[in-house]
Amino acid sequence: MSDLLWQKEGVRVDARIMRFLAGDDVLLDREFLxxxxxxxxxxxxxxxxxGVLGADEVASIxxxxxxxxxxxxxxxxxxxxxxxxxxxxxxxxxxxxxxxxGRKVHTGRSRNDQVLVATRLWLKEQLAALGDLxxxxxxxxxxxxxxxxxxxxxxxxxxxxxxxxTTMWFAxxxxxxxxxxxRARATRDWLDANPLGTAAGYGVNLPLDxxxxxxxxxFARMQVxxxxxxxxxxxxxLGALDALASTLLDLRRMAWDLSLFTTAEFGFVRLPDExxxxxxxxxxxxNPDVIEMLRASYAPVAAARVExxxxxxxxxxxxxxxxxxxxxxxxxFTHGLRALDLMPDLLARLQWNEAAMRAAIxxxxxxxxxxxxxxxxxxxxxxxxxxxxxxxxxxxxxxxPESSLAARVSPGGDAAPGLEILQQRLNGLKDMHRxxx
Numbered sequence: 248m249s250d251l252l253w254q255k256e257g258v259r260v261d262a263r264i265m266r267f268l269a270g271d272d273v274l275l276d277r278e279f280l281x282x283x284x285x286x287x288x289x290x291x292x293x294x295x296x297x298g299v300l301g302a303d304e305v306a307s308i309x310x311x312x313x314x315x316x317x318x319x320x321x322x323x324x325x326x327x328x329x330x331x332x333x334x335x336x337x338x339x340x341x342x343x344x345x346x347x348x349g350r351k352v353h354t355g356r357s358r359n360d361q362v363l364v365a366t367r368l369w370l371k372e373q374l375a376a377l378g379d380l381x382x383x384x385x386x387x388x389x390x391x392x393x394x395x396x397x398x399x400x401x402x403x404x405x406x407x408x409x410x411x412x413t414t415m416w417f418a419x420x421x422x423x424x425x426x427x428x429x430r431a432r433a434t435r436d437w438l439d440a441n442p443l444g445t446a447a448g449y450g451v452n453l454p455l456d457x458x459x460x461x462x463x464x465x466f467a468r469m470q471v472x473x474x475x476x477x478x479x480x481x482x483x484x485l486g487a488l489d490a491l492a493s494t495l496l497d498l499r500r501m502a503w504d505l506s507l508f509t510t511a512e513f514g515f516v517r518l519p520d521e522x523x524x525x526x527x528x529x530x531x532x533x534n535p536d537v538i539e540m541l542r543a544s545y546a547p548v549a550a551a552r553v554e555x556x557x558x559x560x561x562x563x564x565x566x567x568x569x570x571x572x573x574x575x576x577x578x579x580f581t582h583g584l585r586a587l588d589l590m591p592d593l594l595a596r597l598q599w600n601e602a603a604m605r606a607a608i609x610x611x612x613x614x615x616x617x618x619x620x621x622x623x624x625x626x627x628x629x630x631x632x633x634x635x636x637x638x639x640x641x642x643x644x645x646x647x648p649e650s651s652l653a654a655r656v657s658p659g660g661d662a663a664p665g666l667e668i669l670q671q672r673l674n675g676l677k678d679m680h681r682x683x684x
Contacts, residue, residue: 275573276326276333278369278577279366279369280326280333280365281319282364282366282368283337283364283365284337285464286361286365286368286443287312287361289443289459289463290355290356290444291305291308292309292459292463293456293460294351296456297453297456299453304351307345307348311345312341324340332358334358337352354453355446355453355455356451357447357448359446359477359565360443360444363442363443363477363479364442367441367442367483370435370483370484371435373491373580373584374431374432374434374435374438374487374490375435376584377490377491377580377584378431378435379680380584380588381427381431381494384587385425385669385673386673387591387595388424388594389666389670390595391594392413392421392666393414395414396412396414396661398604398605399413399599401612407607407612409651410616410651410652411661412652414666415664416504418659421673425673425676427493427497432676434487437483440468441457441464441468441469442479443460443461445472445476448474449473474564477563478563480569481569481572484555484572484576485552487580488548488580489552491548491580492549492552494583495583502539505535514600515607516597516599518593522535523535524536540586541586544583547578548582550579551575551578551579552575552579554572558571558572609640611640611643612643613642613651616643616651618634619631620654621634
Protein backbone atom coordinates (compact mmCIF):
# COMPACT_ATOMS: atom_id res chain seq x y z
CA MET A 248 0.00 0.00 0.00
CA SER A 249 1.30 3.46 -0.90
CA ASP A 250 2.00 6.12 1.72
CA LEU A 251 -1.10 6.84 3.75
CA LEU A 252 -2.61 10.33 3.72
CA TRP A 253 -2.61 10.43 7.49
CA GLN A 254 0.74 8.72 8.14
CA LYS A 255 2.97 10.36 10.75
CA GLU A 256 6.69 9.97 11.40
CA GLY A 257 7.54 7.38 14.00
CA VAL A 258 4.20 5.58 13.75
CA ARG A 259 4.49 1.96 12.65
CA VAL A 260 1.81 0.72 10.29
CA ASP A 261 0.74 -2.89 10.82
CA ALA A 262 -0.20 -4.52 7.52
CA ARG A 263 -2.73 -6.85 9.16
CA ILE A 264 -4.50 -3.95 10.82
CA MET A 265 -4.56 -2.01 7.58
CA ARG A 266 -6.06 -5.00 5.72
CA PHE A 267 -8.76 -5.20 8.36
CA LEU A 268 -9.49 -1.47 8.23
CA ALA A 269 -9.50 -1.30 4.45
CA GLY A 270 -11.65 -4.39 3.99
CA ASP A 271 -13.26 -4.29 0.55
CA ASP A 272 -13.25 -0.51 0.48
CA VAL A 273 -10.79 -0.10 -2.36
CA LEU A 274 -12.79 -2.53 -4.50
CA LEU A 275 -16.10 -0.86 -3.69
CA ASP A 276 -14.63 2.55 -4.46
CA ARG A 277 -14.36 1.50 -8.11
CA GLU A 278 -18.12 2.05 -8.19
CA PHE A 279 -17.83 5.55 -6.71
CA LEU A 280 -14.50 6.76 -8.14
CA UNK A 281 -15.91 8.71 -11.08
CA UNK A 282 -18.33 10.50 -8.76
CA UNK A 283 -15.44 11.26 -6.41
CA UNK A 284 -13.52 12.74 -9.34
CA UNK A 285 -16.53 14.85 -10.36
CA UNK A 286 -16.85 16.19 -6.82
CA UNK A 287 -13.10 16.86 -6.68
CA UNK A 288 -13.36 19.00 -9.82
CA UNK A 289 -16.16 21.04 -8.26
CA UNK A 290 -14.17 21.42 -5.03
CA UNK A 291 -11.09 22.60 -6.91
CA UNK A 292 -13.14 25.10 -8.92
CA UNK A 293 -14.61 26.37 -5.65
CA UNK A 294 -11.14 26.82 -4.15
CA UNK A 295 -10.24 28.86 -7.20
CA UNK A 296 -13.25 31.13 -6.65
CA UNK A 297 -12.04 32.06 -3.16
CA GLY A 298 -8.39 32.50 -4.15
CA VAL A 299 -6.95 29.43 -2.44
CA LEU A 300 -5.89 28.09 -5.83
CA GLY A 301 -4.72 30.14 -8.78
CA ALA A 302 -6.34 29.84 -12.19
CA ASP A 303 -3.39 27.85 -13.55
CA GLU A 304 -3.53 25.47 -10.59
CA VAL A 305 -7.26 24.92 -11.07
CA ALA A 306 -6.70 24.22 -14.76
CA SER A 307 -3.84 21.79 -14.07
CA ILE A 308 -5.68 19.83 -11.42
CA UNK A 309 -8.87 19.71 -13.50
CA UNK A 310 -6.92 18.47 -16.51
CA UNK A 311 -5.36 15.68 -14.49
CA UNK A 312 -8.68 14.72 -12.90
CA UNK A 313 -10.21 14.43 -16.37
CA UNK A 314 -7.24 12.32 -17.48
CA UNK A 315 -7.64 10.06 -14.45
CA UNK A 316 -11.34 9.58 -15.21
CA UNK A 317 -10.54 8.69 -18.82
CA UNK A 318 -7.80 6.26 -17.78
CA UNK A 319 -10.16 4.62 -15.30
CA UNK A 320 -12.91 4.19 -17.91
CA UNK A 321 -10.41 2.77 -20.42
CA UNK A 322 -8.89 0.36 -17.90
CA UNK A 323 -5.52 2.11 -17.94
CA UNK A 324 -5.85 3.02 -14.26
CA UNK A 325 -6.91 0.23 -11.91
CA UNK A 326 -7.95 0.99 -8.37
CA UNK A 327 -6.34 -1.76 -6.28
CA UNK A 328 -4.86 -2.35 -2.85
CA UNK A 329 -1.79 -0.24 -3.57
CA UNK A 330 -4.12 2.51 -2.30
CA UNK A 331 -6.06 2.70 0.94
CA UNK A 332 -9.20 3.86 -0.88
CA UNK A 333 -10.37 5.81 -3.90
CA UNK A 334 -9.88 9.17 -2.20
CA UNK A 335 -6.23 8.39 -1.52
CA UNK A 336 -5.77 7.17 -5.10
CA UNK A 337 -7.03 10.45 -6.54
CA UNK A 338 -4.70 12.53 -4.40
CA UNK A 339 -1.74 10.22 -5.04
CA UNK A 340 -2.27 10.51 -8.79
CA UNK A 341 -2.39 14.31 -8.61
CA UNK A 342 0.77 14.46 -6.49
CA UNK A 343 2.52 12.09 -8.91
CA UNK A 344 1.63 14.27 -11.90
CA UNK A 345 1.66 17.76 -10.35
CA UNK A 346 3.85 17.61 -7.24
CA UNK A 347 2.99 20.31 -4.70
CA UNK A 348 0.05 21.55 -6.75
CA GLY A 349 -1.54 18.12 -6.34
CA ARG A 350 -0.97 18.30 -2.60
CA LYS A 351 -3.33 21.29 -2.44
CA VAL A 352 -6.42 19.39 -3.59
CA HIS A 353 -7.48 18.36 -0.10
CA THR A 354 -7.55 21.91 1.23
CA GLY A 355 -10.82 22.53 3.05
CA ARG A 356 -12.25 19.03 2.75
CA SER A 357 -12.10 15.69 4.52
CA ARG A 358 -12.50 12.14 3.35
CA ASN A 359 -15.72 12.37 5.36
CA ASP A 360 -17.39 14.83 3.00
CA GLN A 361 -15.67 13.19 0.03
CA VAL A 362 -17.40 9.88 0.65
CA LEU A 363 -20.66 11.64 1.48
CA VAL A 364 -20.79 13.56 -1.78
CA ALA A 365 -19.64 10.67 -3.98
CA THR A 366 -22.19 8.34 -2.40
CA ARG A 367 -24.91 10.98 -2.66
CA LEU A 368 -24.26 11.48 -6.38
CA TRP A 369 -24.28 7.71 -6.88
CA LEU A 370 -27.53 7.33 -4.95
CA LYS A 371 -29.22 9.96 -7.09
CA GLU A 372 -28.31 7.90 -10.17
CA GLN A 373 -29.53 4.67 -8.60
CA LEU A 374 -32.87 6.15 -7.57
CA ALA A 375 -33.34 7.65 -11.02
CA ALA A 376 -32.71 4.20 -12.49
CA LEU A 377 -35.14 2.69 -10.00
CA GLY A 378 -37.83 5.16 -11.01
CA ASP A 379 -37.24 4.48 -14.71
CA LEU A 380 -37.53 0.72 -14.21
CA UNK A 381 -40.74 1.11 -12.23
CA UNK A 382 -42.20 3.23 -15.03
CA UNK A 383 -41.11 0.67 -17.64
CA UNK A 384 -42.72 -2.19 -15.70
CA UNK A 385 -45.93 -0.22 -15.14
CA UNK A 386 -46.06 0.65 -18.85
CA UNK A 387 -45.83 -3.00 -19.93
CA UNK A 388 -48.46 -3.99 -17.37
CA UNK A 389 -50.84 -1.31 -18.66
CA UNK A 390 -50.28 -2.30 -22.26
CA UNK A 391 -51.10 -5.92 -21.49
CA UNK A 392 -54.04 -4.98 -19.28
CA UNK A 393 -55.59 -3.08 -22.17
CA UNK A 394 -54.73 -5.55 -24.91
CA UNK A 395 -56.87 -8.45 -23.72
CA UNK A 396 -59.02 -9.49 -20.78
CA UNK A 397 -59.06 -13.23 -20.14
CA UNK A 398 -60.91 -14.87 -17.23
CA UNK A 399 -58.50 -15.72 -14.40
CA UNK A 400 -59.40 -17.29 -11.06
CA UNK A 401 -59.07 -14.87 -8.16
CA UNK A 402 -57.71 -16.30 -4.92
CA UNK A 403 -57.85 -15.49 -1.24
CA UNK A 404 -55.97 -17.67 1.26
CA UNK A 405 -54.70 -19.51 -1.88
CA UNK A 406 -58.24 -20.87 -2.33
CA UNK A 407 -60.42 -20.19 -5.36
CA UNK A 408 -62.60 -17.22 -4.48
CA UNK A 409 -64.13 -15.17 -7.31
CA UNK A 410 -63.71 -14.67 -11.03
CA UNK A 411 -60.91 -12.25 -11.84
CA UNK A 412 -59.16 -11.38 -15.11
CA THR A 413 -55.77 -10.86 -16.64
CA THR A 414 -56.70 -7.18 -17.01
CA MET A 415 -57.23 -6.82 -13.27
CA TRP A 416 -54.04 -8.76 -12.49
CA PHE A 417 -51.89 -6.56 -14.71
CA ALA A 418 -53.64 -3.36 -13.61
CA UNK A 419 -52.97 -4.18 -9.96
CA UNK A 420 -49.25 -4.42 -10.51
CA UNK A 421 -49.26 -1.42 -12.86
CA UNK A 422 -50.63 0.80 -10.11
CA UNK A 423 -48.19 -0.66 -7.59
CA UNK A 424 -45.19 0.12 -9.76
CA UNK A 425 -46.50 3.62 -10.48
CA UNK A 426 -46.52 4.21 -6.73
CA UNK A 427 -43.01 2.78 -6.51
CA UNK A 428 -41.85 5.20 -9.22
CA UNK A 429 -43.32 8.12 -7.29
CA ARG A 430 -41.61 6.97 -4.12
CA ALA A 431 -38.25 6.59 -5.88
CA ARG A 432 -38.52 10.12 -7.22
CA ALA A 433 -39.60 11.54 -3.85
CA THR A 434 -36.68 9.81 -2.12
CA ARG A 435 -34.28 11.16 -4.73
CA ASP A 436 -35.64 14.67 -4.14
CA TRP A 437 -35.32 14.21 -0.37
CA LEU A 438 -31.64 13.30 -0.43
CA ASP A 439 -30.75 15.75 -3.23
CA ALA A 440 -28.61 17.83 -0.87
CA ASN A 441 -24.94 18.74 -1.24
CA PRO A 442 -22.68 17.74 1.69
CA LEU A 443 -19.44 18.86 0.01
CA GLY A 444 -17.69 21.51 2.08
CA THR A 445 -18.83 20.22 5.47
CA ALA A 446 -15.38 18.59 5.85
CA ALA A 447 -15.06 16.36 8.91
CA GLY A 448 -18.42 17.52 10.22
CA TYR A 449 -17.62 20.91 11.78
CA GLY A 450 -16.88 23.22 8.87
CA VAL A 451 -13.52 24.84 8.07
CA ASN A 452 -11.98 28.28 8.49
CA LEU A 453 -12.33 29.12 4.80
CA PRO A 454 -15.18 31.00 3.07
CA LEU A 455 -16.00 27.99 0.86
CA ASP A 456 -18.46 28.82 -1.91
CA UNK A 457 -20.80 25.96 -1.16
CA UNK A 458 -23.61 27.49 -3.18
CA UNK A 459 -21.35 27.25 -6.22
CA UNK A 460 -20.43 23.59 -5.70
CA UNK A 461 -24.10 22.79 -5.07
CA UNK A 462 -25.04 24.20 -8.46
CA UNK A 463 -21.95 22.77 -10.15
CA UNK A 464 -22.77 19.24 -8.99
CA UNK A 465 -26.46 19.50 -9.86
CA PHE A 466 -27.82 19.29 -6.33
CA ALA A 467 -31.18 20.87 -5.59
CA ARG A 468 -30.00 22.39 -2.32
CA MET A 469 -27.08 22.65 0.08
CA GLN A 470 -26.98 20.47 3.17
CA VAL A 471 -26.35 23.33 5.55
CA UNK A 472 -25.28 21.83 8.86
CA UNK A 473 -21.93 20.00 8.86
CA UNK A 474 -23.08 17.97 11.85
CA UNK A 475 -26.27 16.92 10.07
CA UNK A 476 -24.26 16.00 6.99
CA UNK A 477 -22.56 13.35 9.13
CA UNK A 478 -25.80 12.36 10.85
CA UNK A 479 -27.46 11.85 7.46
CA UNK A 480 -24.96 9.18 6.44
CA UNK A 481 -26.80 5.95 6.87
CA UNK A 482 -30.13 7.73 7.29
CA UNK A 483 -30.24 8.70 3.61
CA UNK A 484 -28.96 5.28 2.57
CA LEU A 485 -31.74 3.64 4.59
CA GLY A 486 -34.30 5.87 2.88
CA ALA A 487 -33.00 4.87 -0.54
CA LEU A 488 -33.04 1.18 0.37
CA ASP A 489 -36.58 1.59 1.72
CA ALA A 490 -37.72 2.83 -1.69
CA LEU A 491 -35.95 -0.07 -3.38
CA ALA A 492 -37.27 -2.61 -0.87
CA SER A 493 -40.85 -1.41 -1.34
CA THR A 494 -40.49 -2.06 -5.06
CA LEU A 495 -38.93 -5.47 -4.50
CA LEU A 496 -41.85 -6.45 -2.26
CA ASP A 497 -44.21 -5.93 -5.20
CA LEU A 498 -41.79 -7.83 -7.42
CA ARG A 499 -41.72 -10.69 -4.92
CA ARG A 500 -45.51 -11.01 -4.92
CA MET A 501 -45.63 -10.92 -8.70
CA ALA A 502 -42.93 -13.58 -8.86
CA TRP A 503 -44.85 -15.68 -6.35
CA ASP A 504 -47.93 -15.53 -8.58
CA LEU A 505 -45.91 -16.54 -11.60
CA SER A 506 -44.22 -19.33 -9.64
CA LEU A 507 -47.64 -20.79 -8.91
CA PHE A 508 -49.13 -20.05 -12.32
CA THR A 509 -46.31 -21.88 -14.14
CA THR A 510 -46.73 -25.13 -12.19
CA ALA A 511 -48.43 -28.09 -13.85
CA GLU A 512 -51.08 -27.90 -11.11
CA PHE A 513 -52.08 -24.39 -12.26
CA GLY A 514 -50.74 -24.22 -15.80
CA PHE A 515 -51.94 -20.65 -16.33
CA VAL A 516 -48.69 -19.18 -17.68
CA ARG A 517 -45.91 -20.16 -20.04
CA LEU A 518 -42.62 -18.30 -19.71
CA PRO A 519 -40.26 -17.50 -22.59
CA ASP A 520 -37.76 -20.35 -22.85
CA GLU A 521 -34.75 -18.20 -21.97
CA UNK A 522 -36.32 -17.43 -18.58
CA UNK A 523 -36.13 -21.11 -17.64
CA UNK A 524 -33.24 -23.52 -17.16
CA UNK A 525 -32.79 -27.29 -17.32
CA UNK A 526 -32.11 -29.84 -14.62
CA UNK A 527 -28.67 -31.37 -14.28
CA UNK A 528 -30.16 -34.84 -13.80
CA UNK A 529 -33.81 -34.83 -14.94
CA UNK A 530 -34.05 -34.51 -18.74
CA UNK A 531 -37.76 -33.66 -18.59
CA UNK A 532 -37.39 -30.54 -16.47
CA UNK A 533 -37.59 -26.86 -17.39
CA ASN A 534 -37.21 -24.90 -14.18
CA PRO A 535 -38.48 -21.33 -13.62
CA ASP A 536 -35.20 -20.33 -12.01
CA VAL A 537 -35.47 -16.68 -13.05
CA ILE A 538 -38.76 -16.04 -11.31
CA GLU A 539 -37.52 -17.95 -8.25
CA MET A 540 -34.48 -15.67 -8.10
CA LEU A 541 -36.75 -12.67 -8.63
CA ARG A 542 -38.87 -13.89 -5.73
CA ALA A 543 -35.72 -14.08 -3.59
CA SER A 544 -34.42 -10.65 -4.59
CA TYR A 545 -36.03 -8.82 -1.70
CA ALA A 546 -33.75 -10.70 0.70
CA PRO A 547 -30.41 -9.03 -0.16
CA VAL A 548 -32.08 -5.61 -0.16
CA ALA A 549 -33.63 -6.25 3.24
CA ALA A 550 -30.29 -7.56 4.50
CA ALA A 551 -28.53 -4.42 3.28
CA ARG A 552 -31.07 -2.28 5.06
CA VAL A 553 -30.74 -4.20 8.33
CA GLU A 554 -26.94 -4.11 8.19
CA UNK A 555 -26.88 -0.33 7.81
CA UNK A 556 -29.53 0.14 10.48
CA UNK A 557 -27.44 -1.91 12.90
CA UNK A 558 -24.42 0.30 12.20
CA UNK A 559 -26.31 3.42 13.26
CA UNK A 560 -26.23 2.87 17.01
CA UNK A 561 -23.73 5.74 17.15
CA UNK A 562 -23.25 9.17 18.69
CA UNK A 563 -23.05 12.24 16.47
CA UNK A 564 -19.93 12.89 14.43
CA UNK A 565 -18.12 10.56 12.06
CA UNK A 566 -17.39 7.01 13.23
CA UNK A 567 -15.39 4.47 11.20
CA UNK A 568 -18.24 1.95 11.60
CA UNK A 569 -19.99 3.76 8.76
CA UNK A 570 -17.44 2.50 6.25
CA UNK A 571 -19.24 -0.85 6.26
CA UNK A 572 -22.42 0.78 4.97
CA UNK A 573 -20.87 1.19 1.53
CA UNK A 574 -20.79 -2.52 0.70
CA UNK A 575 -24.35 -3.07 1.91
CA UNK A 576 -25.62 -0.17 -0.16
CA UNK A 577 -23.81 -1.29 -3.30
CA UNK A 578 -24.90 -4.91 -3.00
CA UNK A 579 -28.54 -4.04 -2.30
CA PHE A 580 -28.93 -1.67 -5.24
CA THR A 581 -26.87 -3.72 -7.67
CA HIS A 582 -28.90 -6.87 -7.10
CA GLY A 583 -32.24 -5.08 -6.84
CA LEU A 584 -31.88 -3.12 -10.07
CA ARG A 585 -30.63 -6.17 -11.97
CA ALA A 586 -33.75 -8.05 -10.91
CA LEU A 587 -36.11 -5.24 -11.91
CA ASP A 588 -34.36 -4.83 -15.25
CA LEU A 589 -35.55 -8.30 -16.31
CA MET A 590 -39.22 -7.61 -15.70
CA PRO A 591 -40.40 -5.49 -18.69
CA ASP A 592 -39.34 -8.10 -21.26
CA LEU A 593 -40.56 -11.02 -19.15
CA LEU A 594 -44.00 -9.45 -18.64
CA ALA A 595 -44.31 -8.46 -22.28
CA ARG A 596 -43.63 -12.01 -23.49
CA LEU A 597 -45.27 -14.33 -20.97
CA GLN A 598 -48.23 -16.25 -22.43
CA TRP A 599 -51.54 -16.97 -20.73
CA ASN A 600 -53.11 -20.44 -21.06
CA GLU A 601 -56.75 -19.44 -21.45
CA ALA A 602 -58.08 -23.00 -21.46
CA ALA A 603 -56.42 -23.85 -18.12
CA MET A 604 -57.64 -20.64 -16.53
CA ARG A 605 -61.24 -21.25 -17.64
CA ALA A 606 -61.12 -24.83 -16.43
CA ALA A 607 -60.14 -23.62 -12.95
CA ILE A 608 -63.26 -21.43 -12.62
CA UNK A 609 -65.99 -23.41 -10.87
CA UNK A 610 -69.68 -22.50 -10.27
CA UNK A 611 -69.22 -21.74 -6.55
CA UNK A 612 -66.99 -18.80 -7.52
CA UNK A 613 -70.13 -16.92 -8.64
CA UNK A 614 -71.63 -17.01 -5.13
CA UNK A 615 -70.55 -13.47 -4.31
CA UNK A 616 -72.13 -12.18 -7.53
CA UNK A 617 -75.42 -13.92 -6.66
CA UNK A 618 -75.50 -12.54 -3.11
CA UNK A 619 -74.77 -8.97 -4.23
CA UNK A 620 -77.38 -9.12 -7.01
CA UNK A 621 -80.03 -10.18 -4.50
CA UNK A 622 -78.94 -7.47 -2.09
CA UNK A 623 -79.23 -4.90 -4.89
CA UNK A 624 -82.79 -6.16 -5.46
CA UNK A 625 -83.70 -5.47 -1.83
CA UNK A 626 -82.83 -8.68 0.02
CA UNK A 627 -80.79 -7.99 3.16
CA UNK A 628 -77.22 -8.85 2.28
CA UNK A 629 -76.68 -11.27 5.15
CA UNK A 630 -79.83 -13.17 4.12
CA UNK A 631 -78.63 -13.29 0.50
CA UNK A 632 -75.20 -14.38 1.71
CA UNK A 633 -76.64 -17.35 3.62
CA UNK A 634 -78.83 -18.39 0.71
CA UNK A 635 -75.84 -18.36 -1.66
CA UNK A 636 -73.77 -20.33 0.84
CA UNK A 637 -76.50 -22.95 1.27
CA UNK A 638 -76.81 -23.40 -2.50
CA UNK A 639 -73.18 -24.55 -2.56
CA UNK A 640 -71.83 -25.60 -5.93
CA UNK A 641 -75.17 -24.94 -7.60
CA UNK A 642 -75.01 -21.23 -6.80
CA UNK A 643 -73.60 -20.09 -10.11
CA UNK A 644 -75.15 -22.69 -12.36
CA UNK A 645 -75.52 -21.40 -15.91
CA UNK A 646 -73.28 -18.37 -15.39
CA UNK A 647 -70.14 -17.59 -17.36
CA PRO A 648 -66.88 -15.82 -16.50
CA GLU A 649 -67.74 -13.15 -19.09
CA SER A 650 -71.07 -12.34 -17.48
CA SER A 651 -69.45 -12.11 -14.05
CA LEU A 652 -66.72 -9.78 -15.29
CA ALA A 653 -69.12 -7.64 -17.33
CA ALA A 654 -71.17 -7.01 -14.18
CA ARG A 655 -68.09 -5.94 -12.17
CA VAL A 656 -68.82 -2.24 -12.61
CA SER A 657 -67.33 -0.89 -9.38
CA PRO A 658 -64.30 1.34 -10.15
CA GLY A 659 -61.31 -0.90 -10.70
CA GLY A 660 -63.39 -3.95 -11.53
CA ASP A 661 -63.03 -5.63 -14.90
CA ALA A 662 -65.92 -3.67 -16.43
CA ALA A 663 -64.46 -0.36 -15.22
CA PRO A 664 -60.74 -1.00 -14.72
CA GLY A 665 -59.74 2.67 -14.83
CA LEU A 666 -56.81 2.04 -17.13
CA GLU A 667 -57.13 5.58 -18.48
CA ILE A 668 -56.54 6.96 -14.97
CA LEU A 669 -53.42 4.84 -14.57
CA GLN A 670 -52.29 5.86 -18.06
CA GLN A 671 -52.58 9.53 -17.08
CA ARG A 672 -50.37 8.89 -14.06
CA LEU A 673 -47.88 7.06 -16.23
CA ASN A 674 -47.81 9.89 -18.77
CA GLY A 675 -47.25 12.40 -15.99
CA LEU A 676 -44.28 10.45 -14.67
CA LYS A 677 -42.78 10.17 -18.14
CA ASP A 678 -43.24 13.92 -18.69
CA MET A 679 -41.49 14.64 -15.38
CA HIS A 680 -38.63 12.39 -16.43
CA ARG A 681 -38.23 14.24 -19.74
CA UNK A 682 -38.26 17.61 -17.97
CA UNK A 683 -35.63 16.52 -15.43
CA UNK A 684 -33.34 15.43 -18.27
